[in-house]
Amino acid sequence: MEPLTLTQRILYVTGLPRAGSTLLCQLLGQHPQIYSPGHSSPLSQVFNTLRAQLSDDPFFLSQLDVDFDLTYTRLLNAYRGFINGWFAETDRPVVVDKNRGWLRMIETVALLDPQFRMLVCVRDLRQVYGSIEAQHQKTLLLDFPDHMPPHAAYERADALFGKEGVIGGPLKSIEYLLQDAPPALRERVGFVAFEALMSDPVETMRLLYHWLDLPPAPFDPQHLTVRPHESDSYYRWKYRHATHASIRPPAPHAIAPRIEQEILKNFGWFFEQFYAGPPQPAADTPPKPKPGLLSQFGRGKGG
DSSP states (O other), rough: OOOOOSEEEEEEEEEESSSHHHHHHHHHTTTEEEEESSSSSHHHHHHHHHHHHHHHOOHHHHHHHHOHHHHHHHHHHHHHHHHHHTTOOOOSSEEEEEEEEEHHHHHHOOOOOTTTTEEEEEHHHHHHHEEEEEEHHHHTOOOOOOOOOSHHHHHHHHHTSSSTTTTTTHHHHHHHHHHHOOOOHHHHHHEHHHHHHHHHHHHHHHHHHHHHOOOOEEEEESSSSOOOOOOOOTTSSEEEEEEEEOOOOOOOOOHHHHHHHHHHTTHHHHHHHHBBBBBTTOOOOOOOBTTGGGGSOSSOOOO
């Protein structure tokens, strides 16, 4: 039995929280060849749940015993068939699926979709933390969805940057990509810096479309199409997802000096990898992304 193939190209949008994934999906949706719903997708969680259930299912395991290759191909076809059905409502050749979970599932993504492209959103970690902390101060009477410690900023920072934290989890996956992932995976990943989307969105998207082998799609960053954004209640209003008709760089967030120093000390590798020059504590201006950041893995067109 021949494996199924995917009927559309999929752009897997993932990365750090508060790093511009909602805006990136909004900008991708301006391209006439791209279908971008703009909402976080359940596909990655569905696949993780299905993997766990079938791995313990006695009927499925018994079929693997009888004919492993046939049954395993059935499983692969079932996953790909689910993806094809999920996007059956559009005839556009490229579709966007956004979820932070894709980053840690990159090996599975490569199996299901060998021609995949993954877009990883990054941002100055101090501003990622500062954005989360600022929103928390507006919603102090609501708990975090993961019941993170609510009463002390240092405890919140410790939880956020932990290896299973909302910031720390994606950081560990990015570190794996940089240090341990084979070149065949790395070359299919593009990093998109929040600061680049803010300072020069037109050029950033031009580079992105070039890397994706798509024709240019000019747009006016001050006149964007606005669609309904995803539900904020799921995240207890701690991570807002509003979209706007124009790109408006946010004011920088001030954070506690001790927390800032620990971010710079513990994640120096991140700033060295993605930004030009070491950041200065309490800087009023954001660090500049390295030139060519988008295609540093996939050199030139495609990779």
